[in-house]
Amino acid sequence: MDKAAQTLSLAKLQAGDPHEFAHFVDQYSGSVYRLALKMVSEPQDAEDVLQETFLKAQRALPKFEGRSSLATWLYRIAVNEALMVLRKRRPDMISVEEPDPDAEELDEPLQIIDWCCLPEAELLSNEFRQHLQAAMQQLSPALRAVFLLRDIEGLSIEETAQTLDVSQAVVKTRLLRARLKLREALSEYYKERLTERSQ
Amino acid sequence: MSEKHDCGLMLSSLVEYIDGTLREEVCREIERHLRDCENCRVVVNTLRKTIEIYQVTAEPDTLPADVRQRLFYRLELPNEPTETNSALAHQPGSLCPHCHQARLDYDGTLTLRCPACGYAEGGGCT
Structure with missing residues (x-):
């Protein structure tokens, strides 16, 4: 995404050039929509997140100071918008930091099934x-955001930390938890398939 | 006791080990442990596979044409066609770009339709 950003003129974007902003939207909207869809699951909510993200970016671009890349800055807006949608959906459950994903004990892997070679x-x-x-x-939304940014969108640990405004150590901890939980869920799925096949 | 300690070290260093950013001496220690510990080997292999599966099955980062159109309208931007939205990007069998739950197919009127959410694309009959 940074390579794409090099072809954009930040000066034109900050001056409100509509053609340059359209170019910016075309470069980043696919990734933002994919992230939103995975964060909030519902296509209509993801589209709302997409639109709000670019509306906020459009308003805030003149004040963009370049302390992070445009991509990181945009992802940050998108993640916050997605969290707001989730909070509205379950106000009792969701906040930016709660439930605290860093306070729990690390789940040790339970499923030791080698499913790597399945078709x-x-x-x-x-x-x-x-x-x-x-x-x-x-x-949890906090773990999901880290996994999506790092493993699907391909941000570095440092960029993921900047996007979520947390330390790199926190990103690594959340990434490990997210990856282990997903591995556990897939192991469960494959365990059932293997059991069905052996019957 | 020592093996348990090594399993713990492996688990705590797993992110850096999988991402290839671990210090060389710790990396060597983990690889020594992996040669002897089948459980850890399975965890590492299936963890790598888990990440790969999510990456391989991730939707392409192209915006569905109707979503792009509404976004440009909302942003009051000139809606110039791009290479990806100037022609239909999807074929029968493509994963639905709207709900990502089912595959598009013709509904008998040259319209590609998603059987799960009803998303429609194209159509030439009046």
């Missing part, structure tokens, strides 16, 4: 994709 064709089934999505939604 890749299983990845294409709708049933499996729904399972992947469900496992992602089981993560």
